[in-house]
Amino acid sequence: MTSSASHPTPTPRLSLRDLGAEAVASLVARPVRTALTIVGTVLGVGALVATLGIASTAGGQIVGQLDVLNATKVTVQGRPDPSGGLLTTIPWDAEARLLRLNGVEGAGTLTRIDVAGALARSVPIRDPLRQSEFAIDLYAASTGLFDAVEATLQTGRFFDIGHDRRGDPVALLGPGAARRLNINRVDIQPVIFVGDTPLTVIGILDGVGRNHVLLDAIVIPDGTARRLYGLAAPNIVIIRTALGAAQLVGAQAPVALAPDNPHGLIVAVPPEATAVRAAVQSDVDALFLVLGTVALLIGAVGIANVTLVSVLERVGEIGLRRAVGATRWHVAMQFLAESAVMGLAGGILGSSIGTLVVVGVAATRRWTPVMDFTVPLAGPALGAVVGLIAGAYPSWRAARLDPIEALRTGP
């Protein structure tokens, strides 16, 4: 059964799975040594992940409480197209879609209604002696808007989903509008007229945190605006976000609102608190990035050193593996795999610890932790690369060993 003389047997082979299993078995056999070896990599990757995470977290924060209202406000509206229309309209269920996003605390739509010059008055008669008709802006809003703009009531109530669904002719008045229309209580169910349309006033606003136009406006439910004025789509969505989440929500909101054409929407997000960020970056970043890199370097040297010692200790094993059919390449691969697995383990641990540090720092300062998801994922990859580089020289040494010599001198 002699096969062709140049190929007596299939050449040896070692599957990736077997390679990994051998590497892990060798490392697990010396758990303490392995653990100590990867400490440097853990510290290095941990420091880098924590630094980047804290920097981006701090960048999402603002210093003064005064900025909070602006820093947590995101607005979305349709982008005008050249012909005068809008590229994308905002859906009626914008509120529900946005509330599903992480970091959104309140959302509502707001639309200014064109009443074609109709004036508002609180009595059905036209009194020639005094001014009883005013040009007051009329707005349509979804029920969540009041939460999104942090509105408070002076008296009465907000309208609810029921009013919206039924298209009830109800209205809320801003305090300025109420004064002009001379309405100061709602328990008698006062009626106002916009043009000839009667609306029952069910509440008067006291103040709003943002969108101060509402202070001097009449606000009716979306459903009512659809029924009475044929409103086609909301104009603008106002979102109140968690502190520090504005940038994130700003990026996600268009996709949630118009998955088919997110670029058809214009998003207005508050500028990042650049002053804070710059300060944090110059102080913390530079120092910790340097520290992290140094720790990583020490980690690499540690892995290289231990792998080299391991090669020298295992000369007999290397000779034996060669005797049972391993090629030089297999031997090199085994030690490379061992150092890479150590680096990977260090990277995973370091990434986890770094992420925990970011969360911990954010929690104690009552910040929202913000971190690019690629940072903790890059940690293990970085660790593995460090391990591979560290293992290069010891692996080469192992592969270079003469099997006969190794078998004779090895333990």
Add this chain to the structure above:
Amino acid sequence: MMTPIVELEGVKRRYPGPPPVEAVRDATFTIRSGDYVAVVGPSGSGKSTLLNIIGCLDRPSSGRYRFAGHDVGQLPDRELAGLRGRNIGFVFQAFHLIPHRTAEENVEVGLLYNRTPRARRRNLARAALQRVGLGHRIGFLPLHLSGGEQQRVAIARAIAAQPSLLICDEPTGNLDSRTSESILELFDNLRSDGLTIVVATHDPAVTAHAERVVEVTDGVCAATP
């Protein structure tokens, strides 16, 4: 007639020094399938070098060595490694077991590089351990085995891939005489299963079990027919 498993023709092995050493000066003999050969000679006579050449760990400097018909001098490293992994088992004086790995895992290492599927490796390893009488020590670490048991694990590792040639370099050198005797009995059994065995030894007890003797003196080999 079958191709001899080992054919040496004027094989020399020089080490280029300095000073240059001619460890094997002239080896010309054949080993047929099923032979039990003892290689004897004083220390430094070239026994180990000869064994390394027969085991395809080394190549002759000149002369010709054919293993099962393949010219070993012409084969690249990768194929020599493949040849060792499939066709040759090694047993060493120092056992060379991997500490921290169980008896079964140590035997599996003998099958790791020769394309034996993972599941089959386990079965072959267990069968080999049964064959050497260590079926009850499968999960033991070498540390917890006696010298004789460790050498049995090493033999199991050498025979697990069902090689055609078993090469043993002083297999009883580290064992007491009673343990040696039991190892030699094991060799007798393996041989009656058809395995070809080459043993380098100082031990007359080993030589007594072999049926042929190759005597090495200063690198020159004299084989009994």
